[in-house]
Amino acid sequence: MASYRLTRLADQDLENILRFGVEQFGLQPALTYYDHLQRRFEEIAQSPLQYPSLSVLSGEYRRSVCGAHAIYFIIENHSVLIVRVIHQQQFELP
16 A cells, blocks of 8 residues: 545645745745655555554544644555644544
8 A cells, every 4th residue: 555645625734734834934944844744644655554543533534643733544445545634733624
């Protein structure tokens, strides 16, 4: 399993994270953090079962913490669907 895709909400989350990062920290640090998130998506796709499932969400969702953000995803059809990328202090899933 080495493929992943993002939901529309996850894609919007990434855009917001990048925009916020540029405004608060500058272009280069924001791009570095964005790249870090992208690398984590690839790691998740390679070994999704190493990340804990969230039984509170019916066990279907898994979570990986990356920097200040949590990546919520599900495994489906031999690939990973990144559902949301939200700040660790938030908890808002569809």
